[in-house]
Amino acid sequence: MTLTEAIGQFLYEESAALDEARYSDWLALLADDFRYEVPQPITPQSPDEEQYSSRMPISRESKGSLRMRFDRVSSEYAWSDRPRHFLRHFVSNIRVRPLGPDEWEVRSNVLVARSRSSEESTLATAGRVDVLRGDPERGFLLAARTVHLDVEVPSAGQLIPVY
Amino acid sequence: MTLTEIFDRFAPDCSSVPQSVFGDAAVLDAELTRIFTKTWLFVAHESEVAEAGDYVTRRMGRDQVIVARGEDGQVRVMRNACTHRGTLLCKATLGNTSHFMCPYHAWTFDNSGRLRGVPEARPSYGGFDKPSRDLRRARTEVYQGLVFATWAEDGPSLAESLGDIAWYLDALLGTATGGWEVAGPPQRYTIKANWKLSCENFGGDGYHLPYTHRVPIESGLFGEDEEGGEVGKPTGRVVWTPQGHTARVGYLPPEYAEPPYPGYPENLRDDLAANAGPETLSVLANSDVVHGNVFPNLSFIQTAITYTGDEAEPVSFTVLRLAQPVTPDTTELYNFALVPRGADEEWKQKSVVACVRTHGAAAVLFEGDDVDNFTCVSVTADGALAHDTDLDYSLGTNLPRPEPDDWAGPGESVPHDHSEYTHRAFYGTWLRYMKDTKEGA
Ligand code: FES
Ligand SMILES: [Fe+2]
Numbered sequence: 001m002t003l004t005e006a007i008g009q010f011l012y013e014e015s016a017a018l019d020e021a022r023y024s025d026w027l028a029l030l031a032d033d034f035r036y037e038v039p040q041p042i043t044p045q046s047p048d049e050e051q052y053s054s055r056m057p058i059s060r061e062s063k064g065s066l067r068m069r070f071d072r073v074s075s076e077y078a079w080s081d082r083p084r085h086f087l088r089h090f091v092s093n094i095r096v097r098p099l100g101p102d103e104w105e106v107r108s109n110v111l112v113a114r115s116r117s118s119e120e121s122t123l124a125t126a127g128r129v130d131v132l133r134g135d136p137e138r139g140f141l142l143a144a145r146t147v148h149l150d151v152e153v154p155s156a157g158q159l160i161p162v163y
Numbered sequence: 164m165t166l167t168e169i170f171d172r173f174a175p176d177c178s179s180v181p182q183s184v185f186g187d188a189a190v191l192d193a194e195l196t197r198i199f200t201k202t203w204l205f206v207a208h209e210s211e212v213a214e215a216g217d218y219v220t221r222r223m224g225r226d227q228v229i230v231a232r233g234e235d236g237q238v239r240v241m242r243n244a245c246t247h248r249g250t251l252l253c254k255a256t257l258g259n260t261s262h263f264m265c266p267y268h269a270w271t272f273d274n275s276g277r278l279r280g281v282p283e284a285r286p287s288y289g290g291f292d293k294p295s296r297d298l299r300r301a302r303t304e305v306y307q308g309l310v311f312a313t314w315a316e317d318g319p320s321l322a323e324s325l326g327d328i329a330w331y332l333d334a335l336l337g338t339a340t341g342g343w344e345v346a347g348p349p350q351r352y353t354i355k356a357n358w359k360l361s362c363e364n365f366g367g368d369g370y371h372l373p374y375t376h377r378v379p380i381e382s383g384l385f386g387e388d389e390e391g392g393e394v395g396k397p398t399g400r401v402v403w404t405p406q407g408h409t410a411r412v413g414y415l416p417p418e419y420a421e422p423p424y425p426g427y428p429e430n431l432r433d434d435l436a437a438n439a440g441p442e443t444l445s446v447l448a449n450s451d452v453v454h455g456n457v458f459p460n461l462s463f464i465q466t467a468i469t470y471t472g473d474e475a476e477p478v479s480f481t482v483l484r485l486a487q488p489v490t491p492d493t494t495e496l497y498n499f500a501l502v503p504r505g506a507d508e509e510w511k512q513k514s515v516v517a518c519v520r521t522h523g524a525a526a527v528l529f530e531g532d533d534v535d536n537f538t539c540v541s542v543t544a545d546g547a548l549a550h551d552t553d554l555d556y557s558l559g560t561n562l563p564r565p566e567p568d569d570w571a572g573p574g575e576s577v578p579h580d581h582s583e584y585t586h587r588a589f590y591g592t593w594l595r596y597m598k599d600t601k602e603g604a
Contacts, residue, residue, distance in 0.1 A: 038525065042348050045258030055347020056500045059525045060516050063333045065472030070384060077377040080531035127164050153257065153495060156534050159525040 004096050006136035007091035007106055015110075016140065017088035018162055027063065031133060031143040034160070036061040038147045041154075052148055058159065059147075066162070080160070085116040087161055099131065104141070106130040112161050123159035125150045164263060165552050166193055170598055177590040178557035178583075182595075185357040186544030191491045198459050198596045199224030203304070203311040203324045205461035205485055206230050206240055208481040208499055210308065210344035216259040217387075220262040221349075222487050222495075223312060228301065229253055230310060232491025233275040234261065238305065240312035241276040241298040252298075257348060276300050307336040308343055308384055308501075309461075309483075325564065327574035328408035334446065335453060335465045335481065338438040339431070344483070346500040346515045350524040353495050356537035357544070358460060359593075361496065365454055365462030365484060366409035367401045367585030369519055370558060375536060379528045385451065386469040386477065399580030400574060402455070409585035410448060410455030412572070413466075423447035426467025426479030428510055433502060442571035454583075458485045458592050464522065471520040471528065478510075480518035492541045498523055556590070558583040 001009075010029075018027035038059035039052035061069075072078045090110035091110040108128050115121035127148040147163040166189055179578050204223045207230040211219050218231035220243055225242035229252070243252050245265040252263045252272065262279065264271045271280035276298035301312035306319035306329065311321050322329065323511055336343050354361075364371065373380065395416035402410040415421055423444050424435040427589040436444060447453070454464035462484040467477040485497040500518045502511040521529040543549065559582025570576055577584055 033304065038349055040348055043254070043256040045255040045260065046264070048454075053348050056345070056350060056498075056515055057347075058350055058523065060351075060519050062473055065520055065528075068472040072378045072382065072528070073461060075378045077374075078532075080527065080535040151352060153351045156352055156524070156538075160527075161351055 001136060001137060003104075003126075004094060007093050007096055007104065007132060009089075010132070010140045011091050011094065011106070011108060011130075015091055019087045019089055021073075021087075023073065027067055027070065028119065029140075029142050029161065030063045030066070031141040032063060034063040034066075034142060035144045036066065036147075037145070038149065038163070041149050041152045043152055058149070058154075071123075083117060085114050085160065086121070088113045091163075096127060102133055102135055104132045104140075106132050110163055112158075112163060114157055114161050119157070122155055124158040124163075126163050128163060166190065166597070170594060172553055172591070173594055174557075176560070177555040177587040177594070178560050179290055180556050180586075180590055182544050182549040182554055184359065184554040184590075186491050186549050188491055190597075191488055193597055194488065195224045197599060198593070199226075199488075200314040201314075201319050201596060201599075202459055203313045203320075203345045203390075205309055205457065207238075207313050208343075208345045208483070208501065209238065209305055209310055209349070211257070212238055212310075214259065215437075216261055217257075217258065217599060218253070218274065219257045220253055220255065223301065223314070223484055224488060226314075227251060228312070229298075230312075231357060233273075235275070237275075237553075238310055239275055240301040240303045240310070242301075244298075245270055246278065246296040246298060255501060258261055267549070271295075272298050287539045306331050309390055310335075313325075314403065319469040324406055325457070326404045326406045327402075327410065328404050328406070328410065328455065328575045330443075331402065331410045331453065332457075332463075334439065334443045336501070338435045339505060340434050340438060340441070341504040343501045346502050348498075350498040353497060353526040354491065354533070354534050354536050354537060354542040355492055356494055357491055358486040359589075360537040360540055361484065361494065361533075362456045362460055363586045363589050364537070365464065366456035366589055367411035367454075368582070368583075369399045369401065369411055369413065369580040371533075371536070375532050376529060378532075379521070383470045383475070384468055384528065386475070396449075397580070398572060398578065400572070400576055400578050401572045401580070401585050402406075402576040403585050403588030404574045405592075407458035407589050408456065408574075409588055410453060410459075411428075411580070412450050413452040413454075413580070413587065414449050415451050417449065417470070419447045419449055421451065423450065423505060424479070425451060426477040427503075428506070431506055431510075434505070435503075446572045454557040456589065458589065460488075461488065467541070468517040468521050471517060473567070475570040476513075478513045478517040480514045480522070482518050482522050486523075493546070556586045 039054045039057045075080045090111040095107045097105045129146045132145040133141045205222045213233040229243045243319045250267045278293045278296045303312045399413045424432045452466035456462045465481040467479040481501040483499040487495040559579045564580045
């Protein structure tokens, strides 16, 4: 298996854990200093300018805050998470670049479908920039993820999933 | 059902509200003309257009506008529609420019809205009267850094329209030396719910807190109860004004005796308190949250959050929430995080994180459950039975008003945290505008 294939397998398993609501499996794939960020998409005047702003991001989470988020799902009063959502990630266009001896920048594209009870499903596409630590033998940990949404004004439904 | 039939269903004190106000397309159409072209509407924070030429594009109701700082330093709000044949002039969200050129036939307007250039004007238009083709400008005024605009050409000033809610805005935004600024461009997202549901909730719904937000409260978002949990209950005061503005001031159990402005670094907290008058300090003493709604659609909250998954430390944040109607069951929400200009970068980032994780667009810990409720209210307003259903807004009508009342804040108020006084005040004003069919604007 090549490095890119091994990283691809890791990302598929990682998103499957989210889709299948195996939250403790998912949290176990995160480095302790994991950072999750969704910058605010903006439309500046010139096509050369930055399309995302991190000054007031849509999300800025840590492993601790994500653990809190998923711990709450088991409570009867986690209104927005109950009943459970249908969720499916499609991961593609994986590109790997070394950052250090055991550290990789992994870029990928995702399509994420979500729905709950009889709601219409919301689709969203995004580009992801991940930092992975490890190697194909020992396995990988996800150390950082930045999500570039492909929509300036997302719907609340598109903001529910972790990308 | 006609609009008059809907209005007639309201209880005189608005303790019951017809469900049609959330789902009926004719209601939204009337709101857009009778409320959104008549009242002062929040459009931007001054710091978003700090330099000459800076602009942001926004909406007032469903009307597109540009908020721009002209070369003369003045902030103006003008319709984002070419006066030739109506093309949207500016498609960007934000930028800096001295002129806006229409993509269709290149009519060009300066950033004060004046028409400056028309291709082939002389040969083809003859005696063309350019000033009559300037962009339509809304009256614009700024209060505590908040830029408001109205299409009403005459009528009350912004200060008159704000009335006593201005005192509460002063308490939140008027005491930092150096003022406040936006942390960054606002979050924007759409929800499948009527715009009023966000406003009436932010306006003073203390009743939902222990139930909707049971999980985050129990997981220590606002700090843990003292050992043994032998503390009193949180309390609150709800406030309203004749203009339909509302607020709620939430208090910690009395044993906390927390001084005003919790969740700021020491030097900043001292500064905020030093610039606050004695009435403000008395109203904010032991308070951990102030939120409210400036009629019609600008909500605000300032609160300190203790725990969002990292180390526990009370951090205050301030967010403005704008609810723009799109359809009866679709609303575009904006969250503007405000930070004191004088705070250091590191603290500003902490404040942003506290806001983003609890009251942001993707904040599952708090906001997600509110949006879920708003959506669930709107979805039942869609059926035929909604037309002859009235919703219950009577909470607290039987509770006595304290006499005498030594509360130092202006406006009408009661110490009944779990009540719907603010909702009734909102709908009272709503009804007054909706019944007024005078042409105007
Ligand atoms: S529509 Fe703008 S120039 Fe013609
Ligand atoms: Fe809430």
